Amino acid sequence: MSENNNNDPIIVCQDVHKWYGQFHALRGIDMEVRKGEVIVIFGPSGSGKSTFIRTINRLEEHQSGQIVVDSIELTHDVRNIEAIRKETGMVFQQFNLFPHLTVLQNITLAPLQVHKWKKEKAEEIAMQLLERVGIPEQAEKFPGQLSGGQQQRVAIARALAMQLKIMLFDEPTSALDPEMIKEVLDVMTELAESGMTMLVVTHEMGFARSVADRMFFFDEGQIVESGSPEDIYNNPQEDRTKLFLSQILQH
């Protein structure tokens, strides 16, 4: 539609807090994500970055603050939660494919069950997605028969099959062998170029630099610094950001 529409934020988070018992995991996160933006979130482990993107589709409950996804507010209302889950897809570090279903069944399960599509339509779209992630020949295999990189690409296709607006990636390449990381990042890059709104928790700095619109540095449950990849790499303002970058970039 109009240019204006594209600049409207699709995710709005205001002062989001989360506690695990006494532990204050998220300490007031504010973030606005516009449609089609690619956001990279990075930071030391335990900094709350995974927790944060898991609050966006309610895999974790936030205890205070506001999260609005595609103008639906995330509350205790089950209907809102399910509506938001229909708009967002998630890719996990451990793939989490369903081992008792074939690749094709993994991808068509949610469209059949949630969108109530016809099987022909669901399978046709599933095959198109498998083409897109480059492994159509694996359709009839079970996840246990695929390599890690192939499994993660199936997981991406499975999420895309729901025809959603937002993709959440929770360290999608951390469990992969080095030679498989590229094949997954290639798929993600292509997805970013197609205009998908993406929130990616990752330490793949090459990917971040070439694909991200904005980057957020998390530490101790807070956003320490944010900005364009150029700003973050070439001109970090905070000492913690500088220290962290120097540690991960020296290799």
Next chain:
Amino acid sequence: MEKTHTTQQATIPFWRDERVLRVLGQIIFLIAVIVFGYYIYNNMITALAKQGMTPSFAFLNQTAGFDIGERLIEYERADFNKRAVLVAVLNTVQVSIVGIILSTILGVFLGIARLSTNFLVAKLSSIYLEILRNIPLLVLLIFWYTGIFITLPRVKEAISLGTSIFISNRGMVIPWGIPTETWRAYLIVLGVGIVLSAIVNWQLNLVGKRTGRPPLVTLWTIITFLAVAIIGWIALPQSPLTLDLPTLQGLNFKGGYTFSPEYLALLSGLVIYTAAFVGEIVRAGILSVSKGQIEASRALGLNAFQTLRLIVFPQAMRVIVPPLTSQYLNLTKNSSLAVAIGYPDLFAIAGTMHNQTGRSVEVIALMMGIYLSTSLITSVFMNFYNKKIKLVER
């Protein structure tokens, strides 16, 4: 000059060749087993011969000469021993099947309850499991029998549930159906019901394959059968069964069907004991499905019920089935403890038959053969099911 590799290979003496040794080892073991088995058998035959006996199953065609208190088929003391064996087998099989069904239902309930987020439900369930798992079954059976069922009020003061179920120290009497003239016709109706529900089952499975959305096949199959059964009952000119209500006459109840205190104690003991183990197996099975699976399913937009039915249960079943099979076999074998409270199961009747005929070897061999074949049949069936739900991996 050095010897070549191949000539060395060719000159290995056979007693150092691992391929020969492997086969030889098996042959020697087999011979040892046969020799030992023959020695034992010969020993037994000689011992029997000294007492002037040769092993024979001819006693099966002799009059039994003892009564059996509970039976599913007609039997009198004048019947042959083989009839008595059949009565015994049916008693054991009946209590095992009913026990397996009830302990599965109770066990699944307990297993799910223990995982409940409701504190009270979860705690009560774990207390039940911890106590019942840790009491020997024999103690439990004696407790149910001497502590509960035979200390119930006498017949005259029987506890009544509703108007026609009575519980006393002689067991539980419930109303029972007596076949009328239309019973045979109704059996045909039930047969039609089975056929129809099988067709519905088959068709729904096809629908599931075609649409990729498996309907609730089992539920609809059962509904079809019940619908036919109910329509048939109403449509027949006379209802196929008339209710036989138990009434107190003199010192006992007349009419209805009586479950003896022995049967009730055995069934309760077996069910309550086995259910504790089934509960733990179900809990372990559900917990074996990783949290990531549930998260992935919820993130895709499947609701809690769809997640449980399509993601958790299919994966939990492959963990549940093998140990569940063991529990079913245990329950069947444990039913032989019935002898302690006087329920005429296979073991109890075999004991009586041994006393009557003096044929210890044959009676025990027969009994072991029957227990073994029941267990093997259960095993084969469960293994078949297990294979069907197994995961494909590299």
